Amino acid sequence: MADALLLYRRLIAAQVRSQLQYRASFALDIAGTTLITFVDFLAIVVIFHNVPSLGAWTVHEVAFLYATSCIAFAFTDLVIGHLDEFPQLIRHGSFDVLLVRPRGTLFQVIASDLALRRLGKALQGAVVLVYALGGLDVSWDAGRIAMVALMIPSGAIVYGSVWVAGACIAFWTTEGGEVTNAFTYGGNFLTQYPIDIYGRWVRRLLAYVVPMAFVAYFPALYVLDKPDPLGLPRALQFLSPLVAVVAAVLAGVVWRAAVRRYRSAGG
Amino acid sequence: MARVRLNWEIAKRGYRRYAAYPAATWAGAFTNTVFGFMQAYILLAVYDHRTDVGGYDAVDAVTYVWLAQALIMTVYAFGWREFALRIKDGSIAVDLARPLDPQRYWLAYDLGRAPYHFLYRGVPPFIVGALVFDLRTPSPLDFAAFPVSIALAVVVSLGFRFLYNSAAFWLVDYRGVVTLSIVVSLFFSGMVLPLAFFPEWLRTLAHALPFASMLQVPIDVYLGKHDGLELPGVLALQAVWAVALLGLGRLALNAGRRKLVIQGG
Amino acid sequence: MIEVDGLTKRFVVREGRFRRSRRTVDAVAGISFHVERGELLGYLGPNGAGKSTTVKMLTGILVPTSGHVRVAGLEPSRQRIQLARRIGAMFGQRVQLWWDLPLLDSFELLRHIYRVPADRYRASLARFREVLELDPFLGTPVRQLSLGQRIRGELTAAMLHEPELLFLDEPTIGLDVVAKQRVREFLADANRERGVTVLLTTHDLGDIERLCSRLLVIDHGRLIWDGGIDDLRARYGGERTLIVDLEEPAPPLDVDGARVERVDGPRQWLRFRGSAAELTARVAARARLVDLQVAEPDIEEIVRRIYSTP
Numbered sequence: 002m003a004d005a006l007l008l009y010r011r012l013i014a015a016q017v018r019s020q021l022q023y024r025a026s027f028a029l030d031i032a033g034t035t036l037i038t039f040v041d042f043l044a045i046v047v048i049f050h051n052v053p054s055l056g057a058w059t060v061h062e063v064a065f066l067y068a069t070s071c072i073a074f075a076f077t078d079l080v081i082g083h084l085d086e087f088p089q090l091i092r093h094g095s096f097d098v099l100l101v102r103p104r105g106t107l108f109q110v111i112a113s114d115l116a117l118r119r120l121g122k123a124l125q126g127a128v129v130l131v132y133a134l135g136g137l138d139v140s141w142d143a144g145r146i147a148m149v150a151l152m153i154p155s156g157a158i159v160y161g162s163v164w165v166a167g168a169c170i171a172f173w174t175t176e177g178g179e180v181t182n183a184f185t186y187g188g189n190f191l192t193q194y195p196i197d198i199y200g201r202w203v204r205r206l207l208a209y210v211v212p213m214a215f216v217a218y219f220p221a222l223y224v225l226d227k228p229d230p231l232g233l234p235r236a237l238q239f240l241s242p243l244v245a246v247v248a249a250v251l252a253g254v255v256w257r258a259a260v261r262r263y264r265s266a267g268g
Numbered sequence: 269m270a271r272v273r274l275n276w277e278i279a280k281r282g283y284r285r286y287a288a289y290p291a292a293t294w295a296g297a298f299t300n301t302v303f304g305f306m307q308a309y310i311l312l313a314v315y316d317h318r319t320d321v322g323g324y325d326a327v328d329a330v331t332y333v334w335l336a337q338a339l340i341m342t343v344y345a346f347g348w349r350e351f352a353l354r355i356k357d358g359s360i361a362v363d364l365a366r367p368l369d370p371q372r373y374w375l376a377y378d379l380g381r382a383p384y385h386f387l388y389r390g391v392p393p394f395i396v397g398a399l400v401f402d403l404r405t406p407s408p409l410d411f412a413a414f415p416v417s418i419a420l421a422v423v424v425s426l427g428f429r430f431l432y433n434s435a436a437f438w439l440v441d442y443r444g445v446v447t448l449s450i451v452v453s454l455f456f457s458g459m460v461l462p463l464a465f466f467p468e469w470l471r472t473l474a475h476a477l478p479f480a481s482m483l484q485v486p487i488d489v490y491l492g493k494h495d496g497l498e499l500p501g502v503l504a505l506q507a508v509w510a511v512a513l514l515g516l517g518r519l520a521l522n523a524g525r526r527k528l529v530i531q532g533g
Numbered sequence: 534m535i536e537v538d539g540l541t542k543r544f545v546v547r548e549g550r551f552r553r554s555r556r557t558v559d560a561v562a563g564i565s566f567h568v569e570r571g572e573l574l575g576y577l578g579p580n581g582a583g584k585s586t587t588v589k590m591l592t593g594i595l596v597p598t599s600g601h602v603r604v605a606g607l608e609p610s611r612q613r614i615q616l617a618r619r620i621g622a623m624f625g626q627r628v629q630l631w632w633d634l635p636l637l638d639s640f641e642l643l644r645h646i647y648r649v650p651a652d653r654y655r656a657s658l659a660r661f662r663e664v665l666e667l668d669p670f671l672g673t674p675v676r677q678l679s680l681g682q683r684i685r686g687e688l689t690a691a692m693l694h695e696p697e698l699l700f701l702d703e704p705t706i707g708l709d710v711v712a713k714q715r716v717r718e719f720l721a722d723a724n725r726e727r728g729v730t731v732l733l734t735t736h737d738l739g740d741i742e743r744l745c746s747r748l749l750v751i752d753h754g755r756l757i758w759d760g761g762i763d764d765l766r767a768r769y770g771g772e773r774t775l776i777v778d779l780e781e782p783a784p785p786l787d788v789d790g791a792r793v794e795r796v797d798g799p800r801q802w803l804r805f806r807g808s809a810a811e812l813t814a815r816v817a818a819r820a821r822l823v824d825l826q827v828a829e830p831d832i833e834e835i836v837r838r839i840y841s842t843p
Contacts, residue, residue: 015633015638023441037447103615198310203306
């Protein structure tokens, strides 16, 4: 495990070095990402210009959802966002090169890049989080602090699992890869808003199939001490880490199965 | 006549380039549909509190959502870099040596591409939206004006895209300009939210900018927000922006061409 | 080192507008062969014959449909990672190096991927640097390398971890004559001095002639030749050519067992089968010989003949 982390660090070190080589360019990149992702929050601001609440949530509460969801997503995007280009890797036959190396294929794919500029999304997320917490009266205790600390990595792992599972589509068709965007970027967009505004079957999908509701919504209910507008069991609010683990395991299973199929059916 | 034939051939090429990847198109249409659902619910949640926002009622808002999804790819709102890339990798030298003006080329190309995206990435999500939600039916006049408005929107969009692409003539790292342009155009085109939702002052600003002509105007035409003389008026506005942006693009192209000739690629 | 028995790979090809009609294709149809440690063999076949499919099954990329395969005592499809440590592979047309990084950085990364101890790596790298003359471009990003330089880099990359077995796919493709020679010498040395087993997939018959003592020829998924090059020549060689230089120009010689293919002044080309010595005696009885040569049929001709033999 430690050896794998060390190798990971080495593999991405070169990418990171070349990104940081041109300071001005890099600063511009991050600024650009921060700005472009901030537009999503501007939309929320504009919406709340027109109404006092969305679903059962005030602007600061929605800002909390938005911020935690963005920060989680930013880290996932940072580490595995380049999976969007995975179809190209398959198309060029470069995946075979990975199969001849004495390492796991998913590890090699993930370790192939780390786009630092994607942290811009976390930057604006952090700013919005400060804004959110500033306008909320949270009764902080150890539990709530822990929840905030846990929900972000858990959310990141849920996003990551969806990303990995979605990338497997490339083993079947190298052109239909964009479908995954609906679940990764779509999932992120969706979790920026409270789940209770969505139609019933969308909510069911979100809670139980693609477990996006566990990224921000359920943990937020606990942190904000908010009664669930949907009246769902309180226990769900604590399940994010578990959901993350299950999602990660499932994603690994899907990946392995997809690679097995690729190795049976040929390129 | 030869010029018409040439433009037709270029337009066909633009169409074919995207028609060659049907799987990608369907995947994209699926994504549009998913985003459409999410946005529709978000806007409907606003109407829990009000019946009218900036002249839009709930049906207007939901119809806006599905029209916006239909038009994103049609007007190629999320950024285009092909021209900038050709400047950067030097192929522009070849393009400029040919008796074919790059701006005219990309315009014809885009006018060929847009129908493909409208038909295959625009219409299917809209149909899904129409089946699930209650959408506004346009009046015959508005329905007839709609395609005209879309065509103008495509030209306005291409004009703007060509303009920010030409930053590549002067800037080594043009990505900042491109990103900024995309962000601004996205926000003020009505892509993120209908301009009707904006506070008064922001709305006024938005309508003074060309970006509204890329997306919000055709949507408002469909929704019947412009009656009487307003209708031809708003189409004329789109035409004016189209001409203005293409004109600025032409100036940029000439300046860029001069720079290349003097300094080399 | 390699044991293959009844190896088969069947693909299902979906065709038609909506990919509805199906067809099964046997890319590899039950081939069997053994390779001992230290051999350097060539693997030949027309395009689409099943060469790369075979190699993919040997390296663990593809899972066989049926049959038995053992490489270095391991089952490639089940023990992929274990096997990967002991083999090296180079696909001439696919880049394994990191495109944007200096060549040396690629080597360093591979060293860590393969867990090569520092001292072994240094020694290994020093050897490659000397033999393949890598120093002038060690610091150059791979994308800026010439083809010849990149191939030398790729070869090094494939061998840095001192694999027991090397799979090379078209390693000399696109190289100029001098570069080809250098690579061939390098491979021959690696095989001879350090006993690296090499399976060389190639279309380049020069590679074959200069490097391989044994040849596997595959066509339509079946192995149509497995043996030494000399045996190949003997079997399919057919006619050889005796080139005689006479004292003075003469009409075409009429000799038993030979026919004159070409006459150019005092020189005549005689096609014959069988013993060159006997034919020479017969020719010498007819005319005054100044000099002579025996030309073997080239591999290309032989292989073409094999491909066209049903």
